[in-house]
Amino acid sequence: MTLIERQPALLASLDAALAPLTGRAYTIGITGSPGAGKSTLVGAILQDALAHNLRTAVLALDPVSPITDGAILGDRMRMNEMSGDPRLFVRSLGARRARGGLSLVAPFAIRALDAAGWPWIVIETVGVGQNEIDVVEVACTTVVVLTPGMGDEVQAMKAGLMEVADVFVINKADREGASQIQHDVERLAARVASGSWQPPVIRTVAPERHGISELMAAIAAHRAHLEAAGEIAARRQRLLTLALRSLVEDALRKRIDELARGEGWTRALAAVAACEDSLGSVARRVLTDIGDRSPAGGPPVTP
Ligand SMILES: Nc1nc2c(ncn2[C@@H]2O[C@H](COP(=O)(O)OP(=O)(O)OP(=O)(O)O)[C@@H](O)[C@H]2O)c(=O)[nH]1
Numbered sequence: 638m639t640l641i642e643r644q645p646a647l648l649a650s651l652d653a654a655l656a657p658l659t660g661r662a663y664t665i666g667i668t669g670s671p672g673a674g675k676s677t678l679v680g681a682i683l684q685d686a687l688a689h690n691l692r693t694a695v696l697a698l699d700p701v702s703p704i705t706d707g708a709i710l711g712d713r714m715r716m717n718e719m720s721g722d723p724r725l726f727v728r729s730l731g732a733r734r735a736r737g738g739l740s741l742v743a744p745f746a747i748r749a750l751d752a753a754g755w756p757w758i759v760i761e762t763v764g765v766g767q768n769e770i771d772v773v774e775v776a777c778t779t780v781v782v783l784t785p786g787m788g789d790e791v792q793a794m795k796a797g798l799m800e801v802a803d804v805f806v807i808n809k810a811d812r813e814g815a816s817q818i819q820h821d822v823e824r825l826a827a828r829v830a831s832g833s834w835q836p837p838v839i840r841t842v843a844p845e846r847h848g849i850s851e852l853m854a855a856i857a858a859h860r861a862h863l864e865a866a867g868e869i870a871a872r873r874q875r876l877l878t879l880a881l882r883s884l885v886e887d888a889l890r891k892r893i894d895e896l897a898r899g900e901g902w903t904r905a906l907a908a909v910a911a912c913e914d915s916l917g918s919v920a921r922r923v924l925t926d927i928g929d930r931s932p933a934g935g936p937p938v939t940p
């Protein structure tokens with residue numbers, strides 16, 4: 638995991654070595670606004686998993702703050718109780734430590750956990766739609782955590798978030814307004830329900846572990862739904878798609894940076910400034926240039 642985090646140049650070869658061992662894990666993404674109670678929920682989920690003797694790995698994706706691995710779960714007391722249990726693995730990936738960025742590193746970290754034989758992988762990530770890493774793209778089941786008093790946000794997120802949620806959690810249900818937001822979310826969820834799956838809305842009070850068994854049941858039901866519909870493979874493919882995109886984007890970005898520092902680019906821009914050339918025509922030549930200089934083995938991947 639440390640190599641994956643710090644050595645982006647090794648990602649592809651590490652992944653090639655691990656690939657034959659992947660394909661068995663079930664991934665659960667937990668996402669929601671900062672402070673919604675995601676980490677506390679993950680702590681409660683881990684306790685439930687231990688009670689059922691399920692081996693579980695947690696990957697916390699933190700876009701900014703380099704938090705220490707012991708402190709990522711909101712409920713530290715319980716985490717200390719559980720830490721050291723060989724049935725659990727908890728790791729955070731911080732954007733500052735992840736050279737190349739979280740979106741590059743995260744899919745490979747998930748594949749490494751899969752290869753290491755963790756049957757359940759829980760991914761915690763902050764904020765939907767404003768963040769560089771989209772947990773939806775990598776999870777088999779995506780849990781969106783909302784809290785009372787988020788009415789405006791529920792209205793605003795209709796388009797994006799509602800469509801990606803497989804399960805909604807109204808956490809902090811001990812607070813005023815829980816019924817209101819549950820009602821709002823249920824109404825929206827019914828409207829966007831795709832196929833035969835209608836995202837359930839579960840109320841939780843994470844520190845008290847209220848609603849956790851209902852949440853686990855909802856996740857299990859969603860998994861059973863995906864399996865019955867033959868959609869698990871497609872969900873797993875989303876992780877591969879993200880991994881491939883990230884590798885290609887990273888390589889392209891590096892190549893563009895290299896070109897931008899070169900003399901050819903400076904000359905071309907001078908010609909544009911003098912109206913002897915156009916940005917569009919230079920851009921097309923840059924693209925051709927990039928294509929020509931990237932020899933690759935294997936069958937073509939372009940139509
Ligand atoms: N009243 C109440 N407080 C809660 C509940 N769940 C979590 N909290 C509190 O909310 C605060 C934030 O909880 P976290 O679990 O750290 O939230 P988070 O979503 O992981 O936060 P970030 O990772 O920083 O985005 C903590 O003080 C928790 O104790 C709940 O159900 N009810």
Ligand SMILES: [Mg+2]
Pocket residue numbers: 675676677709710711761
């Ligand atoms: Mg957290």
